[in-house]
Amino acid sequence: MTIDSAEVVAWYSHARRDLPWRGPDVTAWQILVSEFMLQQTPVARVAPIWLEWVARWPTPSATAAASAADVLRAWGKLGYPRRAKRLHECAIAIAAEHGDRVPDDVEVLLTLPGIGAYTARAVACFAYQQSVPVVDxxxxxxxxxxxxxxxxxxxxxxxxxxxxxxxxxxxxxxxxxxxxxxxxxxxxxxxxxxxxxxxxxxxxxxxxxAGYPPGTGAPRPTQRYAGTDRQVRGRLLDVLRASSAPVVREHLDVVWLTDTAQRDRALDSLLVDGLVEQTADGRFALAGEGDDAAPAPQGGAKQKTDEGG
DNA sequence: AAGTCGTGGGA
DNA sequence: TTCCCAAGACT
Incomplete structure (x- = not known):
């Protein structure tokens, strides 16, 4: 059996939600930002963050110029902070290697950080009106x-x-x-x-x-959250987001007292993921804290921005 | 290739 | 209250 595309098109023309990233003046980059945010996250939670985000950083180069720490703070509790980091890395790559313009080719999009099979085709389809299958x-x-x-x-x-x-x-x-x-x-x-x-x-x-037959009854094992490393990571990041200055280890330790081995493992994983960094004196901070701009892509000297302060 | 990675709202 | 799960990507 198949689906009558005309029925879907006709229905969509009047039933579509008026989501902010569907507006007429939304750029390809801003559509890409929405796709990053919507990965595993409900529309209702994304909308307000997206509006603030695109007003603050409307282009890839503007996003690339922000520090990773500021990006992680703007992301807030949207979930999966690694997505925020990849969005930042994606902005840096587009600004440095693609002339500050979001590529329109699926194969090229797939080479960028955080862009997988779905997001690449979503951008090609929604930002560039290409006839590619979009599967979510x-x-x-x-x-x-x-x-x-x-x-x-x-x-x-x-x-x-x-x-x-x-x-x-x-x-x-x-x-x-x-x-x-x-x-x-x-x-x-x-x-x-x-x-x-x-x-x-x-x-x-x-x-x-077929009479609405039920599922086969073999659902995928549901992912718990309470008590997992993810919850611990979330609490650690909460502390780091709230502080512009590096924090001492003891300040982090208090967020998880029940299992110190798990707490240490969670903090280590944040370091490995590049979401958190340790200062020379042993304190901890969000990655890129204090950076005025992202590192130059080719390993050159860091370019300081020229804003007064 | 199964596991991992956050969070909060609704059923 | 508990459980499900929401525009996935990466290893």
Whole structure:
């Protein structure tokens, strides 16, 4: 079974949410910023941060000129701070190696930090109107149901998922809108829990035709958070974000008293990830704290900015 | 290639 | 309260 792209396009034209990164004057870089932020993070939490972010750092070079510490602070508690670091690294690479312009080629985009199979195609499609399959968790679910008649998408398979969606793409200029619509359908109607089949625009759905069979009952093991290294890392970063000056070890130790080995492991992993740095006197700070600008890409002398202070 | 990486809102 | 999970990427 297939999906009628015209139905999706028509539905999207009136049902699309008015998200800030869908505005007419949003640049490719700003769309890319939204994609970084939306990786594993709900729209409602991204929107306010994105608005502040693009007003402060509207271009790759502006972002690249910021310190990693300032980027991590602006990211705040959006989740997965490694994404913020990769966004910063991505900005530096685009500013230095791509003329401060977001590449429009999927293969080139894939070489940039933090950009994977989904984000590369999302940028090519949403920022440059290319007819490329865009496969995220929403699209995989819609295809699993409407095309394959299954309650849930199976394990991700890059080549198979891309082929599935490529086969659905209309062979005309509506392809990018169709891709946006397919994602939107999964995000707002064909949702993981309690899908709103009553208002679904699709006239034909294999899952409905089959009588809405339930999932196979072998869900992936749910990821805990409480008590994990991630929680400890989050607390350590909380302390570092709040302080512009480096903090002593004892100031970090108090955030996790129950398991000192775990606390040490978490702090070490933050150092390994390059999110935290240790000063010469042994204190700890957000990476790049105090930098006026990012390091020069070719290892040259650091370029000081010329702002008064 | 299964595990890891944050966080908070809704069911 | 607990559990699920939200526009993934990387190793």
């Amino acid at each position: 968790t929403n699209v995989r679910r819609v295809v699993a149901r409407a095309v394959h008649g299954l309650a849930d998408a199976g394990n991700p398979s890059a080549t198979r998922d891309l082929a599935d969606v490529a086969a659905l793409l209309p062979n005309d200029a509506t392809a990018p809108v169709f891709s946006a619509g397919l994602m939107e359908l999964g995000a707002t109607v064909c949702t993981a829990r309690s899908p709103k089949c009553g208002i679904c625009p699709l006239r034909v759905c294999a899952w409905r035709a």
